Amino acid sequence: MSHDDGPQRLLGQWIRHVRTTRGMTLDVLGRATDLAPSRLSMIENGLREPKVSVLARIAAALDVPVSTLTSSSPPTERARLELELAAYQDAPLAARLDLPRIDVRKSLPDDVLASVVALHEALERRVQESAVTQAAGREAMIALRLQGQSSDNYYEDIEDQAADLLATVERPPGPLMHHTVAALASKLGFRLVHADDLPASSRTITDREHGVVYLPPAATPGGRGLRSLALQALAHVVLGHRPPADYAEFLRQRIEITAFAAACLVPRDAAVPFLQQAKSRRDIALEDFRDAFGVTHETAAHRFTTLATRFLDLPVHFVRVRRSGAIVKGYENDGITFPTDTDGGIVGQVVCAKWASRTAFEDRNRSREHYQYTDTPNGTYWCSVQTGTDDDEFSITLGTPFAHAQWFRGRDTTVRRQSNCPDPSCCRRPPAPLEAKWKEAAWPSAKLGEHVLAPLPTGRFPGVDDGEVYRFLEAHAE
Template sequence: MVKDPDSATTPVARAPFDAALLGRRIRHHRLEKGLTLRRLGEIVGVPTSQLSMMENAKRPIRVTTLARIAEALAVEVETLTRPEPPSERARLELELGRLQAAPLARSLSIPPVEVRRGLSDETLRTLIALHASLAQRDAESKVTPEAARRAMIALRQEGQKVDNYYERIEDQAADLMETVPHGAGPITHHTVARLAEHLGFRLVHADDLPSSTRSITDVEHGVIFLPPATTPGGHGLRSLALQALAHQVLEHDEPRDYADFLRQRIEITAFAAACLVPRDAAVPFLRAAKADRDIALEDFRDTFGVTHETAAHRFTALATRFLDLPVHFLRVRRSGAIVKGYENDGIHFPTDADGGIIGQVVCANWAARTAFNNSARAREHFQYTDTPTGTYWCSVQTGTADAEFSITLGVPFAHSQWFRGRETTERQSSSCPDPSCCRRPTPDVEQRWRDSARPSAKLGEHVLAPLPTGRYPGVDDGQVYAFLERHLERT
């Protein structure tokens, strides 16, 4: 017999188990014993109506009452509070009840089906499948550019609060790197392969990866499929492999929604960068450069053998925490549209009404755009820019992938003293968001062409189309499964 440690009136509902499941277990054992509700109620001293409400989770059960019920049913209290349903039928009834009580069913005004003994198991399974299908369609319908935009706004704001430095991820990356000896200098492909082996995976390059994927991990067989190393050095493949491993190290589950998917993407990117540019090596390097007043992103990039963008983004993760430097980072298209951005130095990026920056166009006088006019595009472009919130020094490198882009690393004027390139005489002035700065032509030019110009706008399909749907946003599940089937025998 269980004694209530608090009082005889403490309800079991406070205990860490499911009330609906408890009621089903009581009913299951009552029917097994051939007892009616009336007879069980008489034995334990509870009115039939109250006992019925307890079995249907509409009334809490007190500990003392539960003990009397267990005694009447000749079972232990622990038997009634087990976490698994007592039968397949009970599991189906509980699952349907959970789905019918979910916010989605209520929002769609779906009337609940009363579960009676005459309702077959097959009918229950069909109703559960219908509710599950509705839930999946609802989740997929939310995977839109609007959902992605709102999620990115929230995640960018979270990153700003921690100065883009994720200590837990940094520590986990450092712990993994300690498992495999490696020398000074850039992390090699061989080292990445050994890290994978340490975690129980091997890397396989496949030339038939689905177009919607960057890599595929076969968890069951311990294989990570990567694209072939078709470019000299294949530096991006190290990052892709480390990002795939990050899912395992960070114990990521299937994304719950698009925001969770984006959060995981940010975390695996940070983890891969922390492996490629280890904190314990990068911080002393940068501190020495600051002491010499010679911080140079190109040196940082080349020392650790990463792309210019990875070096710039990694710098933002370390600069404020370890160098006391506020910074901003931008990846911008030739058109001026922002692809990625981070700031904690007071600069004002253009934003939409909700604070989003993706797709917003930066001022034409900012270094992120004037760098495209630099004749020496192979070298970094340095510039001071006077803005309404202060003067900023920026280092910009342009590049070309599918289209031209620029990578900007900037700091307030007072902190430019620590950087190589501070002696530049290039200076621009920006009064954006004032439209007269760069968004409107001069009055005489506007008057001349306003009624004559008839341009035909270029509209990318991605502007109107929803994102591809699947268990992982943007990924075609059918292609992934077909790929794994093809490679099953080879692995």
């Protein structure tokens, strides 16, 4: 368990431990350091952080090196339990459950303190186990998607913090370079290290004690994706994230670090003028936006949604779907209707076969963008689609209502489809003759990934195996 005040409390524990071992009272230590006993008490209780000069005076009076007082390990088992309880009581989970706070005094027996800490550990573990189910994740994702729509997918605080960090380093024009990302890490007190033995459940691991961000090795020369991974790891530090108390907080943090990384890779101060100039020429092209900042097509499309409405007055939608048509992620503020489940979730729902997201797979030349107008019950939409392949084929779609197509390259396409979904007769219901012929004879065996039924690993961070992470850090700290 960790907390922002943890190091401060640990320092206080060490000062109290050495003082009492020496048989010194607060009054005696106060006279030796010319500090008021009340001030020393606040330092020992973790309520005040001493200046370096004050810490040096305390260490000298206690006749120990400063390094003893700043040790990363608690001085006693009792001290460890007190620190653990303080961190649990300060965590969001305790506040959310309105748990009464225990004031730890000397008179509290060690076994009682250990029992209370164990209860907190068990409670947090139980909450995490119930929070990392598919149902909890789906519910949290629906809420976060609606929050994003309400703000036009624009997070001003995150934009400002990314801009502030970028302003601390020299940034040559063009795409953000690897050495610039390393310089940003250095500004935050971290260095980037590539490790080929990262646990399979982790994209990156940050060692906050030693100031190291471990990244996977580049799979291909250039390894552009590593810039984003590094920035996302640093985002946790910049945005002041704590270990997530539940799945909703975990997903919110993922959205925030993705937004932060995109704001660094495609900075607002450069991206907005670029897009505004393209709009003035009626030549907005996602491929130009992508290439100008050296990011993936998906990053460019998603980043476009964060800027289009706020700075270009353009309503848009974005969706990534699998070859099957199943939605992986999506965003809209332009009125298009994504298919939803009974709870309002879109992930895993299949989009209409007439939508550009799926008809793009029919193109023989997949190297270029696919443009299409689609008539829907909610109006006509223009879309630009790029397909790709990772573990499965996928498509990235950026769309806008017909009235706004005038600003985009590809608006002159003659490709047009009619979608009547959610009417089952559009594409979901097979032709009557085929259904009559095969309904009783067909018995397919469906693919079923184990993740559909299994909860995520239940570590401190959903989906991450704690043991693997700790063994990795132990091996690299030697």
